[in-house]
Amino acid sequence: MTTPMVEAWHVSKRFGSLVVLRDVSLVVPEGEVHCIIGPSGSGKSTFLRCVNHLEQIDEGELRVGGELVGYEERDGRLHELSYRQTAARRSRIGMVFQQFNLFPHLTALQNITLAPSLVRRTPAAQSRERAMQLLERVGLADRANAYPMQLSGGQQQRVAIARALAMDPELMLFDEPTSALDPELVGEVLQVMRDLAQQGMTMLVVTHEMSFARDVADTVIFMEGGRVVEAGPPDEVLVAPRETRTREFLARVLR
Amino acid sequence: MSSSRPTTPLPVVRRRRLGRVPAMIVVVLVATLIVAALASNPRFEWGVVGEYLFSPSIVQGAGVTVGLTVVAMAIGILLGIVLAVMRQSGGVILSAAAGLYIWFFRGTPQLVQLIFWYNIGALYPKLSLGVPFGPQWFSVDANDVVTPLATAIFGLGLNEAAYMAEIVRAGLTAVGPGQREAAAALGLSRWHSLTRIVLPQAMRVIVPPTGNQVISMLKSTSLVSVIALAELLYSAQSIYTRTFQTIPLLIVVSLWYLAMTTVLTLGQRQLERRLNSGARGLRPAAAAPRPHE
Ligand SMILES: Nc1ncnc2c1ncn2[C@@H]1O[C@H](COP(=O)(O)OP(=O)(O)OP(=O)(O)O)[C@@H](O)[C@H]1O
Numbered sequence: 001m002t003t004p005m006v007e008a009w010h011v012s013k014r015f016g017s018l019v020v021l022r023d024v025s026l027v028v029p030e031g032e033v034h035c036i037i038g039p040s041g042s043g044k045s046t047f048l049r050c051v052n053h054l055e056q057i058d059e060g061e062l063r064v065g066g067e068l069v070g071y072e073e074r075d076g077r078l079h080e081l082s083y084r085q086t087a088a089r090r091s092r093i094g095m096v097f098q099q100f101n102l103f104p105h106l107t108a109l110q111n112i113t114l115a116p117s118l119v120r121r122t123p124a125a126q127s128r129e130r131a132m133q134l135l136e137r138v139g140l141a142d143r144a145n146a147y148p149m150q151l152s153g154g155q156q157q158r159v160a161i162a163r164a165l166a167m168d169p170e171l172m173l174f175d176e177p178t179s180a181l182d183p184e185l186v187g188e189v190l191q192v193m194r195d196l197a198q199q200g201m202t203m204l205v206v207t208h209e210m211s212f213a214r215d216v217a218d219t220v221i222f223m224e225g226g227r228v229v230e231a232g233p234p235d236e237v238l239v240a241p242r243e244t245r246t247r248e249f250l251a252r253v254l255r
Numbered sequence: 256m257s258s259s260r261p262t263t264p265l266p267v268v269r270r271r272r273l274g275r276v277p278a279m280i281v282v283v284l285v286a287t288l289i290v291a292a293l294a295s296n297p298r299f300e301w302g303v304v305g306e307y308l309f310s311p312s313i314v315q316g317a318g319v320t321v322g323l324t325v326v327a328m329a330i331g332i333l334l335g336i337v338l339a340v341m342r343q344s345g346g347v348i349l350s351a352a353a354g355l356y357i358w359f360f361r362g363t364p365q366l367v368q369l370i371f372w373y374n375i376g377a378l379y380p381k382l383s384l385g386v387p388f389g390p391q392w393f394s395v396d397a398n399d400v401v402t403p404l405a406t407a408i409f410g411l412g413l414n415e416a417a418y419m420a421e422i423v424r425a426g427l428t429a430v431g432p433g434q435r436e437a438a439a440a441l442g443l444s445r446w447h448s449l450t451r452i453v454l455p456q457a458m459r460v461i462v463p464p465t466g467n468q469v470i471s472m473l474k475s476t477s478l479v480s481v482i483a484l485a486e487l488l489y490s491a492q493s494i495y496t497r498t499f500q501t502i503p504l505l506i507v508v509s510l511w512y513l514a515m516t517t518v519l520t521l522g523q524r525q526l527e528r529r530l531n532s533g534a535r536g537l538r539p540a541a542a543a544p545r546p547h548e
């Protein structure tokens with residue numbers, strides 16, 4: 001049996017006195033797509049941010065590819081790693097944000113080549129060529145020299161996906177990638193994500209797009225109040241949920 | 256209901272602002288009086304002004320003023336960035352140290368600081384490098400190091416850093432946290448995140464007030480005349496203490512400062528225009544994406 005891509009065991013997280021994650025455990029095997037759904041404030045983004053150590057967890061254990069992300073185990077304790085060491089592990093995890101977070105002072109192409117050339121020291125010509133391939137893949141080869149503000153929201157998000165892919169991640173995290181988009185632009189971004197899933201990328205996706213979850217996800221995880229309430233295949237969780245709270249949530253969003 | 260539309264656009268008659276005319280008359284009158292006063296009073300000695308305007312020691316003094324401005328400003332900007340980053344670092348000690356520095360230098364007059372640094376030799380006759388109360392590796396006479404030039408450069412630069420720190424900090428906070436997060440998520444180091452992502456975007460906020468600081472620094476360099484460094488003002492002073500042509504030489508000095516600040520102001524305008532039109536990518540997204548749920 002191979003090690004799962006993501007393993008979370010009894011993860012808890014507080015902001016001051018506010019408990020945001022309570023005893024969250026989940027496993028994402030390699031090559032699978034897991035979608036996290038749940039009401040606003042249930043801790044979905046926070047969990048995702050813990051996976052690549054943008055937030056620190058207070059308890060539990062979080063591994064990506066079998067390795068702890070922001071910590072190392074020494075004499076029975078978890079010691080936080082330096083920023084540099086964490087950065088090295090983070091570079092294997094791609095992240096796509098709700099607000100895209102493209103670098104506005106760089107062109108689409110430069111956004112994509114930046115990390116490979118700075119972090120991996122990939123030669124300029126090579127990272128350029130790879131960036132062009134990625135832009136091709138997200139259907140934006142003709143916008144390589146555009147600045148983010150010259151692109152539509154959907155195009156910006158596709159560049160952001162290409163930017164994350166340029167680091168050859170073994171895992172992609174998506175935090176509501178289509179929530180900031182006008183409805184008519186949602187489809188193009190979801191299509192890129194579907195293609196990615198098809199090609200076997202391991203993905204952990206926070207989303208409100210139930211049709212995407214139903215079609216693409218291997219597992220749907222319903223979170224509420226910082227807990228995993230229910231998790232399972234989409235046709236169980238989305239079609240015939242066991243928990244009342246899941247049912248109530250679905251009734252609200254699918255109305 | 257049918258309201259007939261005029262077939263040709265109606266001409267617009269602007270209201271005359273009559274108040275302007277009396278105001279203009281007053282301004283012209285006052286200006287004439289000032290020019291007359293300048294020209295008719297022989298004690299201005301315009302001939303002497305012309306004589307000294309390009310005299311070697313004055314030109315040299317102006318050169319020193321420019322040099323001091325450039326070097327002190329460079330120290331101020333670099334140290335200011337360091338202080339601003341320290342304040343934002345999240346580290347309690349670093350942030351407190353930077354805060355203390357800024358508090359001290361902004362809270363005491365530049366002139367007092369300069370005189371203080373100049374007299375540091377009275378406090379520490381020997382400056383040495385080594386373990387306190389232990390072996391010394393390196394030791395010099397304070398008077399050899401604390402020259403007027405060194406005092407001027409560091410006295411002005413250290414003070415400037417406190418102001419630049421606040422300017423840079425405003426620039427850094429203007430860059431949203433999402434930018435750092437995106438950089439971190441890509442595995443960029445702190446250094447690259449700062450130098451490639453945050454600082455370039457902070458420039459739009461940092462550059463305009465820095466222009467004002469340069470102009471202000473150019474004028475502040477005149478303070479170092481009190482420690483006998485031959486910049487523009489001191490050069491003029493050494494002439495008029497001999498010749499007693501105080502007023503004409505101060506006019507010479509003022510003309511030089513005016514010329515230099517004018518050049519700086521024009522340069523600043525040019526730079527800001529370039530910053531606003533050139534880097535399209537730096538402007539905030541015209542249409543912020545609307546959340547929909
Ligand atoms: N940096 C922070 N400091 C304090 N509280 C925070 C912070 N980030 C998130 N929270 C709180 O943690 C809780 C969970 O937030 P989180 O963003 O993870 O929810 P979410 O499930 O992603 O919600 P949404 O669907 O609205 O994005 C919320 O109550 C939020 O206010």
Ligand SMILES: [Mg+2]
Nearest residue numbers: 044045046176
């Ligand atoms: Mg969220």
